Amino acid sequence: MILPKFSVRQDNDRVYVTIHVAHVRTTSIELDIDGDQLKFSASPYYLRLTFPGKVIEDEDSNAKFDAGTGDILVTLSKQTPGEHFENLDLLTSLLATRREQANVATKVARPLIEEIGTVDNSGGIDELLERARIDEDFDWEMPQQLDLGELQVGSAKYGFNQQYTGYLTHVHSTANEINEVVDPDHSTPDSRRQHRIACENAKFDQEYYMENYLNDEDIQPLIKHPLSTDTLSDPEFTATEQQTMVNLPSKTLLISNKQAVYLGMVDLLFAYSLELRSHLGELTIESAWAIGAVSSTLSNLEQFATLRETCVASYRRGLAYTLYRHWDLCERAMDDVRVICQNGRRAILKVFLELKRVFDEHDVYYVYSKLFLDDYCVWLQVGASDEVLKSLADKLAHIEVEQEEVEWDLDALEDRVLMSSDSEAEEEQEEQEHEAQEEPTRRPLIEML
Numbered sequence: 001m002i003l004p005k006f007s008v009r010q011d012n013d014r015v016y017v018t019i020h021v022a023h024v025r026t027t028s029i030e031l032d033i034d035g036d037q038l039k040f041s042a043s044p045y046y047l048r049l050t051f052p053g054k055v056i057e058d059e060d061s062n063a064k065f066d067a068g069t070g071d072i073l074v075t076l077s078k079q080t081p082g083e084h085f086e087n088l089d090l091l092t093s094l095l096a097t098r099r100e101q102a103n104v105a106t107k108v109a110r111p112l113i114e115e116i117g118t119v120d121n122s123g124g125i126d127e128l129l130e131r132a133r134i135d136e137d138f139d140w141e142m143p144q145q146l147d148l149g150e151l152q153v154g155s156a157k158y159g160f161n162q163q164y165t166g167y168l169t170h171v172h173s174t175a176n177e178i179n180e181v182v183d184p185d186h187s188t189p190d191s192r193r194q195h196r197i198a199c200e201n202a203k204f205d206q207e208y209y210m211e212n213y214l215n216d217e218d219i220q221p222l223i224k225h226p227l228s229t230d231t232l233s234d235p236e237f238t239a240t241e242q243q244t245m246v247n248l249p250s251k252t253l254l255i256s257n258k259q260a261v262y263l264g265m266v267d268l269l270f271a272y273s274l275e276l277r278s279h280l281g282e283l284t285i286e287s288a289w290a291i292g293a294v295s296s297t298l299s300n301l302e303q304f305a306t307l308r309e310t311c312v313a314s315y316r317r318g319l320a321y322t323l324y325r326h327w328d329l330c331e332r333a334m335d336d337v338r339v340i341c342q343n344g345r346r347a348i349l350k351v352f353l354e355l356k357r358v359f360d361e362h363d364v365y366y367v368y369s370k371l372f373l374d375d376y377c378v379w380l381q382v383g384a385s386d387e388v389l390k391s392l393a394d395k396l397a398h399i400e401v402e403q404e405e406v407e408w409d410l411d412a413l414e415d416r417v418l419m420s421s422d423s424e425a426e427e428e429q430e431e432q433e434h435e436a437q438e439e440p441t442r443r444p445l446i447e448m449l
Contacts, residue, residue: 156187223328
């Protein structure tokens with residue numbers, strides 16, 4: 001069956017579903033209303049939508065077919081007039097099953113962050129995110145079958161929720177300059193992490209960092225640049241973005257480690273924010289590589305365990321792989337991540353749809369959409385929790401990464417820069433004074449007699 005293009009809107013009393021089906025016979029069209037679900041079929045098309053509230057068939061409900069455009073407009077009355085249905089523009093969430101939508105609604109029963117006295121930056125959110133886990137069961141509404149071709153003994157798992165293998169078998173024969181893992185399909189999480197840290201240590205350039213620290217005239221405007229309006233709490237999705245959501249793979253995401261999924265999201269948001277801020281809010285043709293290089297999730301298939309190690313890794317890569325390598329720029333980018341998380345999953349989804357577009361358009365890096373971004377775009381609609389995201393944003397507001405944590409002795413490098421700058425200034429002043437003393441006294445052009 002083919003999933004047709006569709007859009008949904010509402011007013012106070014009704015829901016309007018526009019379904020585009022080309023070249024179908026009206027006699028083959030079937031509509032079924034069952035509480036919160038609309039089921040539509042017209043061979044070869046099939047669509048099932050699960051609404052946030054219940055709809056009914058009454059005298060105001062109808063379906064009209066425009067043979068010229070191939071559009072069917074279905075009008076349904078709300079069981080409770082005046083009820084507002086949330087997130088009707090998150091089209092993938094409408095495609096979710098009842099069980100998946102119930103999971104989103106019930107997964108967090110209490111605030112995840114409770115501050116008593118001083119703030120503990122050592123763990124906190126990581127333990128609380130762990131408590132946000134829920135047991136997931138099979139969805140009996142849709143048939144499911146495991147792909148046995150992926151269950152190869154000894155093959156490494158990576159990607160979103162560590163569920164893929166074999167995608168990077170021949171990565172070194174392609175022009176993939178993001179990947180740093182030597183042999184992805186025979187690696188382990190520990191070997192990937194050790195190699196990532198070694199690559200970062202080798203990549204960090206002391207002279208580059210000191211030069212950016214001393215001469216930051218071009219960097220300060222980047223730090224002061226306002227955050228993009230696309231990250232507002234209630235962004236509008238374009239027609240292209242809505243179609244992207246419809247075209248996302250239809251799958252049930254059985255998350256084994258929700259905490260790692262949230263932390264990978266933070267890592268990707270940081271890489272995106274740093275790239276966006278480095279070009280005053282614009283992405284470039286090199287942005288796919290730049291984002292991938294900064295993201296440990298993409299470049300090293302990293303899976304984080306704590307928020308602090310996520311932030312430290314982000315700072316390390318932000319100071320080793322970017323065009324502008326400045327501590328304050330990294331801090332501002334991480335604050336952008338906080339704001340985006342505070343604004344909820346719709347704002348984050350807007351970012352991830354943009355990330356998907358950037359990587360989809362690249363001849364080599366599109367593989368990261370398959371491994372991570374497609375699933376993140378689905379999960380943000382049907383699995384992510386705004387309560388968890390706000391708790392995460394609260395933790396990001398209080399967590400502070402110290403320069404000692406990146407292990408490159410940045411304080412000493414900055415002191416060297418300041419001492420060298422002061423010495424040069426003193427030498428220049430002494431030279432000017434010396435030249436002034438040696439300057440011969442000029443005789444007047446006309447001597448008075």
